[in-house]
Amino acid sequence: MIKLIDVKKKFRAAGLENVSFELPHHGLCILYGKSGSGKTTILNLLASLDKPDDGEVIMDDYTVTYMMQTDMLFHNLTVKENLLIKLNATTVPEGHFECEMLNLCVLLGIESLLDERISVISGGEKQRVAFARTLLGDFQLLLLDEPTSELDAHNKMVIMKYLKSLSQEKLVIIASHDNEIKCFADQVIIMKDGQVNE
Ligand SMILES: Nc1ncnc2c1ncn2[C@@H]1O[C@H](COP(=O)(O)OP(=O)(O)O)[C@@H](O)[C@H]1O
Numbered sequence: 001m002i003k004l005i006d007v008k009k010k011f012r013a014a015g016l017e018n019v020s021f022e023l024p025h026h027g028l029c030i031l032y033g034k035s036g037s038g039k040t041t042i043l044n045l046l047a048s049l050d051k052p053d054d055g056e057v058i059m060d061d062y063t064v065t066y067m068m069q070t071d072m073l074f075h076n077l078t079v080k081e082n083l084l085i086k087l088n089a090t091t092v093p094e095g096h097f098e099c100e101m102l103n104l105c106v107l108l109g110i111e112s113l114l115d116e117r118i119s120v121i122s123g124g125e126k127q128r129v130a131f132a133r134t135l136l137g138d139f140q141l142l143l144l145d146e147p148t149s150e151l152d153a154h155n156k157m158v159i160m161k162y163l164k165s166l167s168q169e170k171l172v173i174i175a176s177h178d179n180e181i182k183c184f185a186d187q188v189i190i191m192k193d194g195q196v197n198e
């Protein structure tokens with residue numbers, strides 16, 4: 001469960017203004033809104049990377065995994081090395097982890113890229129690697145910032161169907177302005193100018 005009560009976060013001119021909403025223990029929620037509407041600010045609060053200036057963020061004690069808006073990959077390392085970094089941050093045994101890693105890479109069509117450096121792959125490929133790295137290991141809350149911005153229609157569907165199935169047991173929160181993925185959501189929170197638009 002997540003509950004935001006009258007959350008305020010001020011930046012010089014913009015920020016969040018009295019944002020309140022509640023999310024259940026699992027399901028797929030889309031924070032939908034134009035660029036600058038406050039989506040990333042909310043994800044940063046939910047990831048405990050930032051604190052509200054006023055109001056409350058009440059959350060269950062989730063293990064969180066967060067795919068940020070910029071890919072955050074190590075560009076001089078290979079795809080495989082970037083994925084294996086997650087092994088240190090999980091309790092999943094190594095054999096099981098490698099199996100999960102290969103399955104995800106096959107699903108995302110990046111298995112032939114495992115030995116390539118990030119610096120030589122395309123934007124859409126980077127986004128799928130970042131997605132795979134975010135999903136490896138254990139978590140109960142998945143935060144994704146604009147995860148489909150670089151994807152073609154096929155990969156977008158693959159990823160959204162996968163997230164939909166994960167959301168049967170986990171809470172998946174996606175910040176996006178992509179109209180095509182709204183149909184997958186159990187709940188859409190529309191953001192406008194730092195406020196929830198009701
Ligand atoms: N660290 C920051 N310093 C100053 N302004 C910020 C900062 N983070 C966000 N903002 C401003 O807050 C508003 C909301 O930003 P953001 O949450 O990134 O929007 P979105 O993710 O919906 O595009 C924007 O106007 C942005 O410029």
Ligand SMILES: [Mg+2]
Pocket residue numbers: 036039040041069145175
């Ligand atoms: Mg953003």
